[in-house]
Amino acid sequence: MNEYELILCIVNQGFSDDVMDAARSCGARGGTLINARGTAKEEAEKKFKIAITQEKEIVLILSKIDIKEDILHAIYTKCGLNTPGQGIAFSVPVDDVVGLGSNVKELVEKLEDDAE
Numbered sequence: 661m662n663e664y665e666l667i668l669c670i671v672n673q674g675f676s677d678d679v680m681d682a683a684r685s686c687g688a689r690g691g692t693l694i695n696a697r698g699t700a701k702e703e704a705e706k707k708f709k710i711a712i713t714q715e716k717e718i719v720l721i722l723s724k725i726d727i728k729e730d731i732l733h734a735i736y737t738k739c740g741l742n743t744p745g746q747g748i749a750f751s752v753p754v755d756d757v758v759g760l761g762s763n764v765k766e767l768v769e770k771l772e773d774d775a776e
Contacts, residue, residue, distance in 0.1 A: 664754040665728045666720060669735050670696070673715035675745035682734035683721050691721040722754065 669679045676693050683691065696716040723731055732749055739745035 662753045662755065663725060664757050665723050665725050665751040666754050667723050667728065667731055667735075667749060667751045669719045669721070669739070669747055669749040670698075671717055671719070671739050671745040671747035673717055675739055675747065676717040676719050678739050678745055679717075679719045679735055679747065679749075680721075682738040683719075683723075683731045686730040686734050687727045688721050688723055688731055691719050694718040694720065722757070722760075723751070 667683070671679055673695075676691075680688070680691050694717070696718050697714050698716045699714075721731065728751055732751065735747065735749045739747035739749075741748065
């Protein structure tokens, strides 16, 4: 079973701090911000009865699987579609992670074994 999941949250520009505040309140340690542009059409604005701004921010959060649901719920509450941030969030499983704590030691040992 996977130990981590990647949470992706897409919000209107200027709301990434709100996303991170919500995530940190549930135990997230940090995230990565990517600037982006939306491409929604008028039909989507009419169907969902929201104004879609083109400038977006994508927040990536690597989360332990046991706190993922709490983080997603906190993000939805603070920055969901019915808020000014008009955010959507989802998660995807992560097969492998390197660069976090003990994984670095394991990676170095594997590289040393492979070199021999």
